[in-house]
Structure formats: structure tokens, C-alpha cells
Amino acid sequence: MVIMLELREFLGKGFTLIGQVDSARTVDAGAIVSAVKSMGKVQAVIVSEPQGVLGAANTAVVSGIVKRETEVEVVCQITCRDRNRAALVSDVLAAKMLGVDCFLITGGGHPKLSDTPQAMAVFDLDPAQLVQMLKHLSEKGETPAGHKVSGPLNLCVGAMASPATSPIDVEAKRLERMARIGLDFIVTYPTFSLEALRSFKREVKQLNVPVVVGVRMLPDVRDARRLNEDPRVTVPPELIDALERAERLKGEEKVEACLEANLNFFEGFLKAIKEEGFAGCSIHAPGMEHAVGQLASKLKN
Numbered sequence: 001m002v003i004m005l006e007l008r009e010f011l012g013k014g015f016t017l018i019g020q021v022d023s024a025r026t027v028d029a030g031a032i033v034s035a036v037k038s039m040g041k042v043q044a045v046i047v048s049e050p051q052g053v054l055g056a057a058n059t060a061v062v063s064g065i066v067k068r069e070t071e072v073e074v075v076c077q078i079t080c081r082d083r084n085r086a087a088l089v090s091d092v093l094a095a096k097m098l099g100v101d102c103f104l105i106t107g108g109g110h111p112k113l114s115d116t117p118q119a120m121a122v123f124d125l126d127p128a129q130l131v132q133m134l135k136h137l138s139e140k141g142e143t144p145a146g147h148k149v150s151g152p153l154n155l156c157v158g159a160m161a162s163p164a165t166s167p168i169d170v171e172a173k174r175l176e177r178m179a180r181i182g183l184d185f186i187v188t189y190p191t192f193s194l195e196a197l198r199s200f201k202r203e204v205k206q207l208n209v210p211v212v213v214g215v216r217m218l219p220d221v222r223d224a225r226r227l228n229e230d231p232r233v234t235v236p237p238e239l240i241d242a243l244e245r246a247e248r249l250k251g252e253e254k255v256e257a258c259l260e261a262n263l264n265f266f267e268g269f270l271k272a273i274k275e276e277g278f279a280g281c282s283i284h285a286p287g288m289e290h291a292v293g294q295l296a297s298k299l300k301n
Helices: 003-012 030-037 058-071 085-097 129-141 168-181 194-207 220-229 239-249 250-277 290-300
Strands: 014-020 046-050 076-081 102-106 158-163 186-188 211-216 280-284
Touching: 014 030, 014 168, 014 211, 014 250, 014 290, 030 058, 046 102, 046 129, 046 280, 058 076, 058 129, 076 085, 085 102, 085 129, 102 129, 102 239, 129 158, 158 168, 186 194, 194 211, 194 250, 211 250, 220 239, 250 280, 250 290, 280 290
Parallel strands: 014 046, 014 280, 046 076, 076 102, 102 158, 158 186, 186 211, 211 280
Antiparallel strands: none
16 A cells, blocks of 8 residues: 555545644653544644654654554654754655655754754755655665665655745745655645635645645643744634633633634634635644544534
């Protein structure tokens, strides 16, 4: 069974629902696997590095475990920041051994902005160069140094994009460079603005690369305010207001109110994304992964 072809079929035959789960600084994969299982019937799961956290378990290994334990299509996030090209090849080959064929490329934030600011950034390759390396590895079976790799790879390679970049044509040109190399799909950073998404879609339409919209559910108002500090993201005031009202409650009432605030906002938002003709959405709900399945169910109704 070739996972790459399955994912392409998903993205080309309707609105694809993808979950997202973070790796963690742990040696116990049980909680991560349970989080994925709680998402219900999503068509794929992105295994990502937790934002601002360095030293989490390698996403290649976690992706393989999730694939084995859940039999869900897995997309492994690979970050340029921490590894040179040789180490990146090593990670991809290890993931492939574990049955993972699909990779999502991101640059990664600078270590100075992480919880381990003493770490040294590598950035041997930028995202476009890493996409090019993986496509060459897949199609020619060769490493950047020209060494042959034994066995077929058949990799599917996607990249992260920011619809909030200004001017947006700069981001579109960066993606165009990767599309010429052979980019298979695009996933946006968490986005709450339909207008920004429409503008982004107009700019990248000619690339003929499926665009999956990234969605970030918010467990509480503090998380919303932290996310608002990212210049690529603006959390809508109405969602913050609903989460602030939930903050006044206690215990299970507070948890349920936060969940309801997310479901009420994102149900309409995802239906609008679907109507706009995007290939799908990737739903990230850290600490409340069960909500992914609930939101997906609302979208199907």
C-alpha cells in the first residue's frame, strides 16, 4: 500500500480532515497514541514538534509508533533548525523504515525563542532546499552527496506556509520555488481570518498544489493570548470573549465552556473553508485532542 498515493487521493477528491498531535519530552508514547485515537475518524494525522519546546522525542520515531498503533495515515513534520543535511536524511530513512512516507517541512523558530535558548541553531538547509533534497532522494535514490540509498522511497513532501505574511506575494514566490521542485501539498500556519485565506488562495492558485488550512483550537484564554503574540496569527475578539467568559467558571463547567466556545467558532469557520474550495483542514487541539473528532463530526453533518 503506497501512502503517498492515498494522501494525494484524499487531497484531490474532497475536503480532507487531518488531525495534528505534538511529540513530547517523554519516553512514553502511550499518551500521544491515545490522543490520536481520541480524534476519531480523521483521514490523516500530522505528528509535529511542540512549539517553543526543544528536545522532544524525534518526530520520525513518534510518527512510526503512531502509524503502527493506530493504522492512521501519518505525516511527519521535519524541522530545518536542529539538524544538518546528513542528519535530516537519517531521520527520513528511519521514518521510512517505520512505514512513514509523508513529510511536512518547516524552518522552525530560532532556539533563542524556545525553552532551551542555549541550543545552537543549525539551519544547514532552508525549507525549499530540504524539499528539493527529499524529492531528489525519492526520485533518484541518492543523498545530497551522491550516495545511493537501497530500496524505493516514494516520498510525499509538503511545506508550511503563512497566509498572514505581508506582502503576501513574497510568500507566494517562496512557495512557487518549491512547487517547481515538486511540492505535493501545502499546510498553512494556524489561521483565523477568511479574508487572509482568500488572498493567499488567489496568490497560490496557479501553483496547482493542494492547500490544507491549519486550525488551532484553544484550551483557554491564556493560550489564545499567547498565540496572539505570534505575528502570523490574530485570534478573533469574539473567540477571546467567549473564552474569557469560560474563564470565570470552575472545574468541569469551565472545561466544557471552553470546548463549546471552540466548537461554536470553528464549526462555521471550517464550513466556510470548505466552501472556499480548500483541499482540507489540519486541526491542532493540544491537550483537548478529543475535540478534533467532535469538530469533524459537526462538519460532516
